[in-house]
Amino acid sequence: MAKKNSKNWLLIPIIALIYLLVFVAEKVAGTSSMLVTVLEKGAIYALIAVSLNLLNGFTGLFSLGQAGFMLVGAYTYAVLTIPMAKRAAVYQYYNGGCITFTVPFIIAIILGGLLAAAFAALIGFPVLRLKSDYLAIATLGFAEIARALVQFDGLGPITNGSNLLKTYPTYKTVMFPFCAAGICIAIILLLIHSTYGRAFKAIRDDEIAAEAMGINLFRHKELSFVISSFFAGVGGALLAMYQGTLQANAFKSSMTYEILLIVVIGGMGSVSGSVIASFLFIACSEWWLRFLDAEQFIWGIKVPLLRSGFRMVVFAVVIMLIVLFYSRGIMGDREISIDRIIKKFSKKKGATK
Amino acid sequence: MSVLRVENITMQFGGVVAINNLSMEINKGEIVALIGPNGAGKTTAFNCITGVYEPTNGADYFNDSPIAINHPTGKMAKTYAGINADQYVGKHLHMTPDKITKLGIARTFQNIRLFKSMTAFENVLIGTHLRRTSNPFSATFRLNMREEKKLRAHAMDMLEVVGLADLADEKATSLPYGKQRRLEIARALATDPKLLLLDEPAAGMNPQETDDLGVFIRDIKDRFDLTVFLIEHHMNLVMDISDRIYVIDFGKQIAEGVPAEIRDNPAVIAAYLGVDEE
Ligand SMILES: Nc1ncnc2c1ncn2[C@@H]1O[C@H](COP(=O)(O)OP(=O)(O)OP(=O)(O)O)[C@@H](O)[C@H]1O
Ligand SMILES: [Mg+2]
Numbered sequence: 001m002a003k004k005n006s007k008n009w010l011l012i013p014i015i016a017l018i019y020l021l022v023f024v025a026e027k028v029a030g031t032s033s034m035l036v037t038v039l040e041k042g043a044i045y046a047l048i049a050v051s052l053n054l055l056n057g058f059t060g061l062f063s064l065g066q067a068g069f070m071l072v073g074a075y076t077y078a079v080l081t082i083p084m085a086k087r088a089a090v091y092q093y094y095n096g097g098c099i100t101f102t103v104p105f106i107i108a109i110i111l112g113g114l115l116a117a118a119f120a121a122l123i124g125f126p127v128l129r130l131k132s133d134y135l136a137i138a139t140l141g142f143a144e145i146a147r148a149l150v151q152f153d154g155l156g157p158i159t160n161g162s163n164l165l166k167t168y169p170t171y172k173t174v175m176f177p178f179c180a181a182g183i184c185i186a187i188i189l190l191l192i193h194s195t196y197g198r199a200f201k202a203i204r205d206d207e208i209a210a211e212a213m214g215i216n217l218f219r220h221k222e223l224s225f226v227i228s229s230f231f232a233g234v235g236g237a238l239l240a241m242y243q244g245t246l247q248a249n250a251f252k253s254s255m256t257y258e259i260l261l262i263v264v265i266g267g268m269g270s271v272s273g274s275v276i277a278s279f280l281f282i283a284c285s286e287w288w289l290r291f292l293d294a295e296q297f298i299w300g301i302k303v304p305l306l307r308s309g310f311r312m313v314v315f316a317v318v319i320m321l322i323v324l325f326y327s328r329g330i331m332g333d334r335e336i337s338i339d340r341i342i343k344k345f346s347k348k349k350g351a352t353k
Numbered sequence: 354m355s356v357l358r359v360e361n362i363t364m365q366f367g368g369v370v371a372i373n374n375l376s377m378e379i380n381k382g383e384i385v386a387l388i389g390p391n392g393a394g395k396t397t398a399f400n401c402i403t404g405v406y407e408p409t410n411g412a413d414y415f416n417d418s419p420i421a422i423n424h425p426t427g428k429m430a431k432t433y434a435g436i437n438a439d440q441y442v443g444k445h446l447h448m449t450p451d452k453i454t455k456l457g458i459a460r461t462f463q464n465i466r467l468f469k470s471m472t473a474f475e476n477v478l479i480g481t482h483l484r485r486t487s488n489p490f491s492a493t494f495r496l497n498m499r500e501e502k503k504l505r506a507h508a509m510d511m512l513e514v515v516g517l518a519d520l521a522d523e524k525a526t527s528l529p530y531g532k533q534r535r536l537e538i539a540r541a542l543a544t545d546p547k548l549l550l551l552d553e554p555a556a557g558m559n560p561q562e563t564d565d566l567g568v569f570i571r572d573i574k575d576r577f578d579l580t581v582f583l584i585e586h587h588m589n590l591v592m593d594i595s596d597r598i599y600v601i602d603f604g605k606q607i608a609e610g611v612p613a614e615i616r617d618n619p620a621v622i623a624a625y626l627g628v629d630e631e
Contacts, residue, residue: 195492201470
């Protein structure tokens with residue numbers, strides 16, 4: 001039940017303030033600064049991590065196909081938006097490709113999500129009737145097959161095979177991925193707090209009890225899986241915009257593991273945890289640990305260990321430490337709550353008296 | 354009129370015959386108990402009624418329409434150790450537990466199965482999900498506010514009925530045992546059942562709570578126009594509230610009758626001999 005006197009409405013102005021700060025940061029630091037790059041990618045990864053969390057954290061289903069659904073979304077977006085005039089150059093090995101129309105970019109993003117959702121529905125239909133473990137195998141297989149198929153020469157007139165897709169429209173400001181991801185995450189949050197989201201959590205907690213409560217396991221698992229994949233597809237389309245060029249090779253299973261890691265670090269079953277972890281993860285891997293990759297000389301002496309690739313070693317150790325000592329993640333299964341922060345604060349004050 | 358009819362049910366796990374050609378009938382408005390020593394097959398019988406298990410052979414009827422029919426096939430046809438194997442050939446019906454709950458059979462679990470991440474109130478709220486009319490879209494975008502309010506009010510009413518309204522926001526699994534059992538009943542009631550199956554509702558309760566439970570079961574039976582079928586080891590409670598009692602041992606019925614008959618039945622006394630009464 002919603003408690004009375006809750007101060008959690010304060011989160012709304014706080015979030016608005018964060019958006020304002022991002023807006024200002026872009027004006028001050030410039031669109032191509034490292035800060036803005038991290039913010040862009042962090043926002044997109046936040047959406048994808050939350051979509052995976054809906055499945056893993058809230059429904060208790062284990063999927064390893066997020067990269068595959070992102071790939072579907074990204075390719076749908078790129079293929080449908082490359083301007084007609086540029087197709088001959090992009091599809092130079094395939095006579096300009098076989099698609100002779102473009103759609104507005106917003107429509108293309110949504111279509112990317114819908115196609116990913118359609119694939120999820122097809123996979124889920126047989127697999128989600130079985131024991132939950134099979135979903136991990138089936139989705140992993142799907143991601144690998146999707147990546148191979150996109151690069152398949154026979155599909156070249158559509159996907160451009162293993163060649164780059166480029167010159168499709170991208171966004172001009174960090175506010176675009178921020179707003180798009182924000183809207184999508186808000187929708188997922190609304191779903192989680194609806195009667196359907198409660199049913200998902202019931203399935204996660206205890207399948208047998210959930211079924212005894214009249215919850216159709218297959219239908220609700222399928223629903224969660226399809227919605228999760230829709231948003232993974234949308235996230236993929238946004239990632240294509242972020243990158244500016246697109247190649248299937250980037251969507252390896254290591255990408256799925258990255259996102260899974262973000263979900264675990266943030267906390268299974270915590271949306272705010274996934275969002276925070278995404279920004280931290282991207283900032284660490286792309287920015288804060290960058291210096292480890294560059295050889296450095298202090299007073300003419302080469303600093304030991306610093307060389308290309310060392311960043312990933314440190315990164316792996318940091319993640320191992322987090323998983324070992326913080327096994328429930330930053331947030332556990334709780335959300336950010338102003339009430340709890342106030343409570344903690346007043347408790348500390350009381351203790352010092 | 355029979356609300357539930359169990360007909361020639363046999364449940365066999367590999368070579369173990371847990372239920373052996375069991376038939377029972379429960380009439381509208383009755384409180385019927387199912388008793389028997391540990392491992393007699395009582396919980397298995399409930400699982401065969403609620404769709405958790407598909408019986409190896411036999412049929413169940415709810416309000417005279419079938420909810421489960423099966424006969425041994427495939428490998429089971431060879432290892433089947435029960436009788437009546439050919440009575441149900443050509444007929445087969447399996448409903449998943451959620452469908453059976455929707456028809457109006459709700460249950461509680463012997464080993465309490467509350468949703469552990471949720472508060473007491475949220476646990477009961479889950480029980481209202483099956484009566485929703487909203488779809489995922491309308492529920493997400495809050496176009497179902499009126500219904501949502503109604504479901505919440507209904508859940509709160511059920512918590513009040515079991516006397517846990519003041520603990521609504523407590524984590525369900527942090528409640529004492531006896532209250533968890535009551536919460537499971539509230540959750541079952543929230544599904545709006547016609548028939549309530551209670552699997553050892555008094556297990557883990559102190560004598561005072563057990564006495565209260567008897568009054569409570571009668572009370573909800575009248576209030577919600579229920580039929581109650583319960584498994585219980587506390588003989589005082591069983592004798593006190595049951596209209597009729599079925600006794601099973603090794604999956605077979607050994608007696609049936611009103612409490613006074615069962616108390617003096619030599620076969621029942623023999624089955625319970627050496628089995629300490631909890
Ligand atoms: N899924 C299963 N697989 C194999 N054997 C089972 C299964 N479920 C129950 N059994 C067996 O069926 C028999 C009856 O078990 P059941 O749980 O129905 O007994 P019970 O009468 O409820 O006992 P208790 O009073 O201890 O709860 C036991 O021998 C048990 O081992
Ligand atoms: Mg039992």
